[in-house]
Amino acid sequence: MKTVFDRPAALSDVPLHYCPGCTHGIVHRLVAETIDELGILDNTVGIAPVGCSVFAYNYFECDMIEAAHGRAPAVATGVKRTHPDTVVFTYQGDGDLAAIGTAETVHAATRGENITVIFINNCIYGMTGGQMAPTTIPGQVTTTSPYGRKRNVQGSPIRVCEMLSTLDGVALAARVTVDCPKNIIQAKKMIKKAFQNQLDKKGFSIIEVLSTCPTNWGLSPKDALQWLRDNMIPYYPLGVYKDGEALRDDPAENGQ
Amino acid sequence: MSEKVLMKGNEAIAEAAISAGCLYFFGYPITPQTEVAEYMARRLPKVGGLCLQAESEVAAINMLMGASSAGTRAMTSSSSPGISLKSEGISYIAGCDLPCLIVNVQRGGPGLGGIQPSQQDYYQATRGVGHGDLRLIVLAPSSVQEMASLTAEAFDLADTYRMPAMLLADGALGQMMEPVDFSVFPKRELPEKTWATNGTKGKRKKNIVNSLFIEPDKLEQSILARYERYAKVEAEEVRFEEVMTEDADIVLVAFGITARIAKSAIAEARKAGVKAGLLRPITLWPFPKKRLNELADTAKAFLSVEMSMGQMVDDVRLAVNGKRPVSFFGRTGGMIPSVEEVTAEIMKIGESL
Numbered sequence: 001m002k003t004v005f006d007r008p009a010a011l012s013d014v015p016l017h018y019c020p021g022c023t024h025g026i027v028h029r030l031v032a033e034t035i036d037e038l039g040i041l042d043n044t045v046g047i048a049p050v051g052c053s054v055f056a057y058n059y060f061e062c063d064m065i066e067a068a069h070g071r072a073p074a075v076a077t078g079v080k081r082t083h084p085d086t087v088v089f090t091y092q093g094d095g096d097l098a099a100i101g102t103a104e105t106v107h108a109a110t111r112g113e114n115i116t117v118i119f120i121n122n123c124i125y126g127m128t129g130g131q132m133a134p135t136t137i138p139g140q141v142t143t144t145s146p147y148g149r150k151r152n153v154q155g156s157p158i159r160v161c162e163m164l165s166t167l168d169g170v171a172l173a174a175r176v177t178v179d180c181p182k183n184i185i186q187a188k189k190m191i192k193k194a195f196q197n198q199l200d201k202k203g204f205s206i207i208e209v210l211s212t213c214p215t216n217w218g219l220s221p222k223d224a225l226q227w228l229r230d231n232m233i234p235y236y237p238l239g240v241y242k243d244g245e246a247l248r249d250d251p252a253e254n255g256q
Numbered sequence: 257m258s259e260k261v262l263m264k265g266n267e268a269i270a271e272a273a274i275s276a277g278c279l280y281f282f283g284y285p286i287t288p289q290t291e292v293a294e295y296m297a298r299r300l301p302k303v304g305g306l307c308l309q310a311e312s313e314v315a316a317i318n319m320l321m322g323a324s325s326a327g328t329r330a331m332t333s334s335s336s337p338g339i340s341l342k343s344e345g346i347s348y349i350a351g352c353d354l355p356c357l358i359v360n361v362q363r364g365g366p367g368l369g370g371i372q373p374s375q376q377d378y379y380q381a382t383r384g385v386g387h388g389d390l391r392l393i394v395l396a397p398s399s400v401q402e403m404a405s406l407t408a409e410a411f412d413l414a415d416t417y418r419m420p421a422m423l424l425a426d427g428a429l430g431q432m433m434e435p436v437d438f439s440v441f442p443k444r445e446l447p448e449k450t451w452a453t454n455g456t457k458g459k460r461k462k463n464i465v466n467s468l469f470i471e472p473d474k475l476e477q478s479i480l481a482r483y484e485r486y487a488k489v490e491a492e493e494v495r496f497e498e499v500m501t502e503d504a505d506i507v508l509v510a511f512g513i514t515a516r517i518a519k520s521a522i523a524e525a526r527k528a529g530v531k532a533g534l535l536r537p538i539t540l541w542p543f544p545k546k547r548l549n550e551l552a553d554t555a556k557a558f559l560s561v562e563m564s565m566g567q568m569v570d571d572v573r574l575a576v577n578g579k580r581p582v583s584f585f586g587r588t589g590g591m592i593p594s595v596e597e598v599t600a601e602i603m604k605i606g607e608s609l
Contacts (some may be wrong), residue, residue: 042459045326057466064453068318068348078282079322251302253306
């Protein structure tokens with residue numbers, strides 16, 4: 001009998017801790033499939049963040065590092081610059097990447113670090129129990145914006161792909177989602193491109209994945225997907241914001 | 257053949273690190289240590305290495321963590337306010353059992369403080385650099401030669417015990433010029449870095465560099481295992497220098513640049529008939545507490561001399577353990593104690609004996 005669907009070799013055979021209906025599991029799988037398809041498992045180093053995906057080091061079969069909150073792009077820089085032949089990816093949430101780690105994100109991007117960043121945007125802090133994120137949309141109720149996020153109090157959310165696409169070090173900045181098979185296929189395509197870019201030394205590649213948090217949004221998994229479509233996609237339009245390669249000087253140094 | 261080169265302390269650190277095989281430097285400019293980064297930026301590209309100026313001290317220490325995780329000998333350097341920023345990363349590095357070198361060319365604090373030399377970060381280096389149960393190997397050079405030799409040694413110590421090491425210097429040592437001999441660094445047999453995350457290459461199971469243990473019993477186990485290594489460091493790596501302590505009634509304790517002033521002061525005191533000696537800790541952690549306790553059997557009094565309001569004096573008191581009186585003299589805020597001031601303190605204690 002022919003196996004038509006199996007666990008990717010890059011995904012560890014352990015139960016995931018994610019809540020029911022959370023889309024982290026889908027994105028983990030897409031990253032793992034990509035690692036398998038590119039044949040890079042034995043040469044990849046992943047960097048896990050602080051947040052819901054803090055245990056990602058248990059879920060991927062490649063070498064893994066658990067970084068401090070927001071610092072994954074700096075840790076990734078240290079690995080990649082000293083070992084230019086490895087494939088280095090970070091897997092970060094919105095609080096990690098766009099709040100406490102904004103400086104690390106922006107500067108790794110502008111340096112054109114030849115790394116792949118998988119950015120999970122679910123508009124909320126999941127691990128700590130539903131607080132306001134830098135990407136929480138206006139009006140959204142969280143435990144720390146109990147009356148809804150107000151622009152004149154908590155400010156406006158950050159559109160990360162749009163912001164990073166202005167930087168010369170960025171090769172690829174794309175926003176995808178995983179709410180339906182069609183979008184999952186597109187997300188996979190972009191994630192694979194973000195890894196391929198690294199193999200081709202094109203520079204910093206970031207894939208922002210709009211994701212759900214049914215637990216902290218207080219919605220069923222199905223309603224959460226609908227909430228994502230109705231509220232997140234209008235604020236964070238899907239699409240490719242930059243696709244090219246980082247500006248470089250000759251000759252290449254340290255794999256850059 | 258040994259050859260001496262006239263160099264600034266900060267440059268000696270950089271050159272010694274390169275001689276010791278450190279080809280990667282991550283840093284951020286801050287006075288009075290910026291020459292380390294500048295030297296690295298000039299030299300490292302010529303020897304196949306990389307000096308990367310980070311966007312912040314926070315990023316620099318995390319780049320260092322990445323490099324060290326991947327098994328690479330690497331370092332960062334900064335000065336007091338910058339070390340405060342790095343302390344988050346230092347805690348993670350300690351919690352992940354990663355070897356690396358962190359240099360602190362101290363300046364006056366607190367806050368922005370000043371840019372003149374100080375020893376106000378003794379507590380920070382030996383007690384409180386980052387959250388959690390952790391230690392750094394802390395080496396305190398007292399000359400430009402030691403800026404070089406202890407830098408080289410710090411890397412080997414860090415690798416041997418799989419823990420971060422700190423070179424705790426000060427702005428005076430960083431800025432002054434003295435002759436240095438780079439041919440005298442001892443080399444150790446070092447353990448293989450089988451834990452490094454640099455790609456499995458299909459030859460081993462995956463490695464994880466991590467400081468998170470959600471289950472408290474496992475976290476406790478990891479800390480206990482680390483403290484077994486710390487105990488070994490305390491048993492085997494204590495370094496100090498003694499000057500005229502055999503017959504000393506008064507033993508001064510001073511490190512770094514202050515020890516040189518203390519050395520002159522004990523000579524002055526002896527000229528005036530007071531038998532003074534000096535114990536200069538070279539390792540601040542592990543602290544030479546056993547030797548100090550032994551000296552308390554023969555000496556009558558101790559004087560800790562520091563460029564702070566008195567921090568190491570706590571360790572001297574713990575070591576002497578009430579056997580003899582311990583007093584303190586210091587200048588702070590970037591002021592350097594004079595030989596006359598220290599001599600006067602010795603004479604005052606001499607009169608009370």
